[in-house]
Amino acid sequence: MAETHSLQDLQQPAVSSKVFIQRDYSSGTICKFQTKFPSDLESRLDKQQFEETIQTLNNLYAEAEKLGGKSYLEGCLACLTAYTIFLCMETHYEKVLKKIARYIKDQNEKIYAPRGLLLTDPVERGLRVVEITIFEDRSIGSGR
Amino acid sequence: MHLGVSESMRECEYSQISTRSSTPMETPYKKKTSKKRKWEIFPGRNKFYCGGRIMMAKQTGVFYLTLVLILVTCGLFFTFDCPFLALQLTPVIPVIGGVLFLFVLGTLLRTSFSDPGVLPRATPDEAADLERQIDVANGSTGYRPPPRTKEVVINGQTVKLKYCFTCKIFRPPRASHCSLCDNCVDRFDHHCPWVGNCVGKRNYRFFYMFILSLSFLTIFIFAFVITHIILRSHRNGFLNALKDSPASVLEVVVCFFSVWSIVGLSGFHTYLISSNQTTNEDIKGSWSSKRGKDNYNPYSHGNIFTNCCAALCGPLPPSLIDRRGFVQSDTPQLAPPTNGITMYGATQSQQSHMVSDTETERLPPHPSSSSRAASQ
Numbered sequence: 265m266a267e268t269h270s271l272q273d274l275q276q277p278a279v280s281s282k283v284f285i286q287r288d289y290s291s292g293t294i295c296k297f298q299t300k301f302p303s304d305l306e307s308r309l310d311k312q313q314f315e316e317t318i319q320t321l322n323n324l325y326a327e328a329e330k331l332g333g334k335s336y337l338e339g340c341l342a343c344l345t346a347y348t349i350f351l352c353m354e355t356h357y358e359k360v361l362k363k364i365a366r367y368i369k370d371q372n373e374k375i376y377a378p379r380g381l382l383l384t385d386p387v388e389r390g391l392r393v394v395e396i397t398i399f400e401d402r403s404i405g406s407g408r
Numbered sequence: 409m410h411l412g413v414s415e416s417m418r419e420c421e422y423s424q425i426s427t428r429s430s431t432p433m434e435t436p437y438k439k440k441t442s443k444k445r446k447w448e449i450f451p452g453r454n455k456f457y458c459g460g461r462i463m464m465a466k467q468t469g470v471f472y473l474t475l476v477l478i479l480v481t482c483g484l485f486f487t488f489d490c491p492f493l494a495l496q497l498t499p500v501i502p503v504i505g506g507v508l509f510l511f512v513l514g515t516l517l518r519t520s521f522s523d524p525g526v527l528p529r530a531t532p533d534e535a536a537d538l539e540r541q542i543d544v545a546n547g548s549t550g551y552r553p554p555p556r557t558k559e560v561v562i563n564g565q566t567v568k569l570k571y572c573f574t575c576k577i578f579r580p581p582r583a584s585h586c587s588l589c590d591n592c593v594d595r596f597d598h599h600c601p602w603v604g605n606c607v608g609k610r611n612y613r614f615f616y617m618f619i620l621s622l623s624f625l626t627i628f629i630f631a632f633v634i635t636h637i638i639l640r641s642h643r644n645g646f647l648n649a650l651k652d653s654p655a656s657v658l659e660v661v662v663c664f665f666s667v668w669s670i671v672g673l674s675g676f677h678t679y680l681i682s683s684n685q686t687t688n689e690d691i692k693g694s695w696s697s698k699r700g701k702d703n704y705n706p707y708s709h710g711n712i713f714t715n716c717c718a719a720l721c722g723p724l725p726p727s728l729i730d731r732r733g734f735v736q737s738d739t740p741q742l743a744p745p746t747n748g749i750t751m752y753g754a755t756q757s758q759q760s761h762m763v764s765d766t767e768t769e770r771l772p773p774h775p776s777s778s779s780r781a782a783s784q
Contacts, residue, residue: 284533284534284537289562289567289569289581290560290562291563292706292707293580293581293595293707328723329722329725331714331717331718331722335722335723336721336722338721339720339723340721342724343721346510346514347514347518347614355726356723357723357724357725357726358726387726387728389534390527390528390577391728392527392530392580395533395534
């Protein structure tokens with residue numbers, strides 16, 4: 265393992281481990297993540313901070329999938345135009361996904377990166393998990 | 409244009425990777441190949457066209473049959489019956505026919521060409537993490553553990569989530585693995601050979617619109633071809649009418665045999681939509697009251713109107729497999745995963761680490777490697 269990583273070790277901190285926050289299906293098939301605080305993060309992050317991040321993400325996904333007047337209108341309009349309308353405009357879901365991407369970037373810059381953590385956008389993992397990469401603390405020295 | 413999931417491409421990937429591992433001092437950036445798009449290394453058995461924009465199942469023969477049947481029947485209708493009907497009755501008939509035909513074609517192509525809601529396979533890290541959790545729960549014993557399930561309570565009903573050995577994920581509720589396409593599909597309804605694709609969350613509404621409009625079109629053509637023949641018979645007699653317009657006979661035959669199945673199917677799917685069930689669930693009787701007094705559908709919104717609106721006009725989720733995205737090198741991976749080959753659309757460097765370190769075929773999980781991953 266060391267040989268293949270040698271060059272990269274010099275360039276970026278080594279990955280210590282990854283934590284996966286799984287989906288919470290108790291409310292059905294809507295996109296929602298578990299807010300249980302994983303033990304691996306205890307040394308790095310506040311429980312409250314973590315819960316706030318996940319809760320905000322859950323709220324944003326709920327907004328994307330909300331059934332209401334606006335989404336029905338969009339659906340009907342799309343059907344009437346034989347879905348060609350999506351060639352020129354984004355769906356509501358896509359707009360919210362962009363919002364989520366911005367939020368995650370923001371959280372990473374402000375909170376997670378200073379603590380040696382990295383949030384991966386769930387959309388890159390098929391909306392299955394929120395992947396948190398834990399980087400080794402360089403001050404301690406090379407790990408493993 | 410036709411680029412399937414080619415085995416040869418996979419082999420090319422491997423030869424690149426082995427070169428890389430044999431010279432460890434070589435930087436990853438030296439051996440730069442042209443950037444690949446994710447559809448090119450997609451692990452399922454799908455076919456992609458137009459640079460990944462179009463996605464279909466492997467077997468598309470029946471789809472072409474569907475297309476030919478629709479085009480030929482409508483073509484004959486517009487060529488032979490419409491002129492007579494437009495003159496004798498009203499020109500509105502061909503107009504309505506035309507609109508219906510375009511709608512049918514549009515929805516058919518949309519159903520066949522779009523991503524049904526394929527769930528991307530787990531990245532090696534995710535898979536390793538899940539394996540670890542399952543081993544901890546079961547107690548690793550060395551032989552292949554029994555099928556893994558997880559129970560969830562959804563709106564008061566206990567639902568079992570099954571583990572997919574191919575995709576290495578716990579399938580979300582209502583997802584199912586299509587053996588023909590070799591993908592897990594979200595809200596899997598069924599694999600339809602007539603449209604040459606799976607029917608799942610993302611294209612169910614198009615499929616429903618297709619069969620509904622096709623029912624109307626079939627009945628429309630059937631009715632007006634009969635009208636045409638009757639009107640002609642009044643003038644010239646029945647046999648002469650058939651001789652003057654032989655195409656009509658073919659159209660009537662095609663429509664007569666299709667109308668039963670298509671209208672029946674439309675009716676069935678209308679029932680499914682109004683009760684918010686998938687074909688899968690209905691066939692298995694998952695939410696049938698026969699299973700138990702307290703058995704009910706936890707996904708239903710309560711009333712027929714909301715169920716219909718949700719299925720047909722609800723928000724359309726985006727494709728999770730990002731076909732046109734570029735495969736990119738990612739941050740270095742942590743531990744080599746337990747299983748060797750399978751390509752995930754995620755990262756190239758992960759694949760290189762996979763193969764260079766393990767170079768094994770797909771194996772049942774090794775307790776040794778999962779403990780290696782766990783030891784930090």
